[in-house]
Amino acid sequence: MPLDFALIAHQESWKAAADVLSVLRGPGLPPILDLDLRELFAWIPPRTVCRVELTSSLGHSVQGVYIDAFIPPDRLGYEFRQENIARVRAAAAYAIKEGAKIVSLGGFSSILIEGDSALLPDAGDTVFTTGNTLTVSLIVQGILAMCAAQGRELREATLLIVGASGDVGSGCARCLAPLVKRVVLNARALDRLNTLAGELRSGGAEVEVSVDLQQLSNQADIVICVASLESPSLLLKQLRPNAIVCDAGYPKNLSPAAGDEDCTLFFGGLGQVTGGMRFEPDVHRVLHHHPFPNIAQGCMLEGMVLALEGRFEPFSHGRGFITPERVHEMGAIAARHGVQLAPFHNANGAVQEALHTTQEQTR
Ligand SMILES: NC(=O)c1ccc[n+]([C@@H]2O[C@H](COP(=O)([O-])OP(=O)(O)OC[C@H]3O[C@@H](n4cnc5c(N)ncnc54)[C@H](OP(=O)(O)O)[C@@H]3O)[C@@H](O)[C@H]2O)c1
Structure with missing residues (x-):
């Protein structure tokens, strides 16, 4: 059959x-x-x-x-x-x-x-x-739901997308650029990033492009990681306190050695x-x-x-x-x-606790 x-x-x-x-x-x-x-x-x-x-x-x-x-x-x-x-x-x-x-x-x-x-x-x-x-849809839904749960104003946020020129990254950028204050696009090759940046700017978005991830990561309130990495090796240094980080890579993007930055990390696209x-x-x-x-x-x-x-x-x-x-x-x-x-989770289990804590803090 x-x-x-x-x-x-x-x-x-x-x-x-x-x-x-x-x-x-x-x-x-x-x-x-x-x-x-x-x-x-x-x-x-x-x-x-x-x-x-x-x-x-x-x-x-x-x-x-x-x-x-x-x-x-x-x-x-x-x-x-x-x-x-x-x-x-x-x-x-x-x-x-x-x-x-x-x-x-x-x-x-x-x-x-x-x-x-x-x-x-x-x-x-x-x-x-x-x-x-559907992957992009679930990543975008995750960002919107996490921001709402934490009482974050998307309009005020800077969004960093790692792997932005890829299929998933560019889809996320097109969906979220009109909703945030500023978008930062990152990947290794500048030409494809510039093409996407031009497209987003023509729609009225404020866009910055960088092949140096660490240069702009301290400006991001929200980070989406969708680079096609062969192993979890990404290190995000100098994140803003309380940044929201969505790792939707497969294999995961973020290195387990990334440590315990003061951020809310969840696995996205699920x-x-x-x-x-x-x-x-x-x-x-x-x-x-x-x-x-x-x-x-x-x-x-x-x-x-x-x-x-x-x-x-x-x-x-x-x-x-x-x-x-x-x-x-x-x-x-x-x-x-x-x-x-999917309910928010990461390698340590559910992230609801982090959610509740942050909700308490923002009250
Ligand atoms: N959660 C899910 O359900 C789900 C579903 C589909 C895909 N994924 C995962 O999502 C990721 C992206 O998939 P895709 O289909 O969009 O892949 P893709 O079209 O090949 O795009 C990959 C992107 O990553 C960038 N990149 C590669 N190495 C990088 C590095 N070292 N630093 C920064 N950027 C880098 C590429 O640009 P440059 O080459 O210019 O650096 C490109 O922008 C993969 O990990 C994939 O497995 C997850």
């Missing part, structure tokens, strides 16, 4: 990779040694890890599969690009063979092919979406499925390390909510085409099926 959707994924750490492999090996076997895992992993062809069922709050369900592309977590760098593209192509071919009507390209699988499904095998009736429009999500075998805890149930990344959720909506179309594709109108449309589709902003 044709599947409604497929999700193409890869793991962001060796711990997560080991967990996925243990699911595939089945119960009762001793854990695989770390050295063996690292040697073996790159040789595993893409394959289904589990079946997934997602239920709309309207009552109906869709069925799909979670396919791991088996990109080794320490080989996301540019030097491995060609071999990783081959893995994404193989995972896409697998999804097509499974008969998926729509495929979400999770994490680096869309970055590697720059959202261009023409680089994937001939798809027949299968369509691909990067999932980045949604919660209120109608329920079922995995067969039950690997939810293996795949998603969140302190709340039924949480998934926006990029994964987008294909699933489009399937619930019966819209089998490449909603998000290419790079730099995400507009506020499309973000609004995708947010409305997700909301209709009960996919909402």
Whole structure:
């Protein structure tokens, strides 16, 4: 029977990779040694890890599969690009063979092919979406909700976006620039930042551009981190006291060594499925390390909510085409099926406490 959707994924750490492999090996076997895992992993062809069922709050369900592309977590760098593209192509071919009507390209699988499904095998009736429009929607919802909860005036805020010239970063910039006082755009290449800055300025926004992250980070009240980093290595120094920081990278952008800056940090771009999500075998805890149930990344959720909506179309594709109108449309589709902003959390668990404390302070 044709599947409604497929999700193409890869793991962001060796711990997560080991967990996925243990699911595939089945119960009762001793854990695989770390050295063996690292040697073996790159040789595993893409394959289904589990079946997934997602239920709309309207009552109906869709069925799909979670396919791991088996990109080794320490080989996301540019030097491995060609071999990783081959893995994404193989995972896409697998999804097509499974008969998926729509495929979400999770994490680096869309970055590697720059959202261009023409680089994937001939798809027949299968369509691909990067999932980045729902990701942007959830990041923007998170910023608005956190600012509201902390009594912050968005109009008075300076917003810094790290990875601003990327697909997710530019989508966030287009949505939020009209709402804040000033936007600071950061990435490594100046030309793409300047193009985006010109576009935002023509819409009336106050925009600054910098390739030197630390130079302007002390001016930011809100920071969105959406750089395509191969590991969590970003250090934000000299943040403003009480800055709001949203890390939506996969792998995460911020280094765990970033320490305890006086800021509210939450993981962004995540949604919660209120109608329920079922995995067969039950690997939810293996795949998603969140302190709340039924949480998934926006990029994964987008294909699933489009399937619930019966819209089998490449909603998000290419790079730099995400507009506020499309973000609004995708947010409305997700909301209709009960996919909402995930509760605020980070590596230490829920951030509600931080929220309440700050609310007390602002009273
Ligand atoms: N939470 C979710 O559900 C979700 C969904 C989709 C994507 N993501 C994650 O979001 C991030 C961005 O994805 P994308 O599709 O927008 O990628 P993208 O289009 O490739 O853009 C990446 C951006 O990061 C910048 N960048 C790369 N290295 C950098 C560095 N060292 N310092 C500063 N900027 C740097 C790039 O510009 P330069 O090359 O000029 O530096 C570019 O602006 C990735 O981590 C991805 O996995 C998360």
